[in-house]
Amino acid sequence: MWYRVFGAAATDVPPSMLATHLHAVGLPVVPHFKGDDLGWTSGQLVLPGGGSPVGIDHYLTDEDDLRDSLNAFAAELETMDYSPNNTRLMTHVISTKHLFALRRPLDHADEITLDKLCQEVVRFLAARTDGIYQIDGQGWFAADGTLLVQEH
Template identity: 65%
Template sequence: MWHRIFGHSLDSPSPAALAENLHALGIGVEPHFRGDDLGWTRGELLLPGGGTPILLERYLTEEDDLRDMLNTFAAELETMTHSPNNVKLMEHVINTKQLVTLRKPIDHADESRLDATVQAVVQFLAAGTGGVYQIDGKGWFATDGTLLVQEY
C-alpha cells in the first residue's frame, strides 16, 4: 500500500529526528538513509521481527520530474466534489515542493505495530514539510490524521 506526503516546505526532515520520534513513541526501528547535497533521497526503516522494511523515497519538484504526477493527483481531487476540502487539497498538491512516498510492506508478522509505525512516519513527515498525506484507497489526511477527503 502506498502513502504519499505532499509537502509545501523544502526542509528535509531529519532521518535522525524521525527515528528519535519513533523511539519516543515506543516504536523501535533501525533506520538506513542515503542522500545527496539536497537531503535524503531514500530510506528504509527495519522493524523488529524481520520482514520487508518500510521504504521511503523523497523527491523535490524543482529537481525531479514530478509535475505530470502532481497534475494527475490534482485533477483527481478536482473531481472529488463530495468533499468541501477537494479544492483546497487540489491547490495544495499543485503547490507541492516535495513529495515523499512510503511503501507499506505486506509481509510483517505484527500488523498493528506496522500500522502504528507507518502512521507515525507519515504524520511526522507531513508535519515537518507543511504537508498533507494520501493513502491509496483510503483518502487524504491532515497532519494530525483527520480525514479530509475519502477515496471511493
C-alpha cells in the first residue's frame, strides 16, 4: 500500500526531526537515510521484530521531473466531484513542492505498530510542509487526519 504526502511549503524536513518525532511517540525505529547536495532523497524506517522496512522517497518538484505525476493525481481528484474538497485538493496537488512516497510492506509481524508508523510519518510530514496526504484505497486527508475525500 502506498502513502503519499503532497507538501506545498518549500520548507525542508530533516530526517533527524522525523526520527526524533517517531521516537517521542513511542515508535522505536532505526532510521537509514540517503541524500545528495539538495537534501535527503530516500530512507528506510526499520521496526524491531523483523519484516521489511518502511521505505520513503522524497522528491522536490523544482528538481525532479514530477509534473506528469502531479497532473495525474490532480486529474484523478477532478473526477471526485462527489466531494466539495476535490477542487481545493487539485490546486494543492498542482502546487506541491515536496512529494513523499511511503511504501507499507506486507510482511511485518506487528501490523498495528506498522500502521501507526505509517500514519505518524505522513501526518508529521504533512504538518511540517503545509501538506495533505493520500492513502491508496482510503482517500485524501488533512495533516491532522481528517478525511477530505474518500476513494471509492
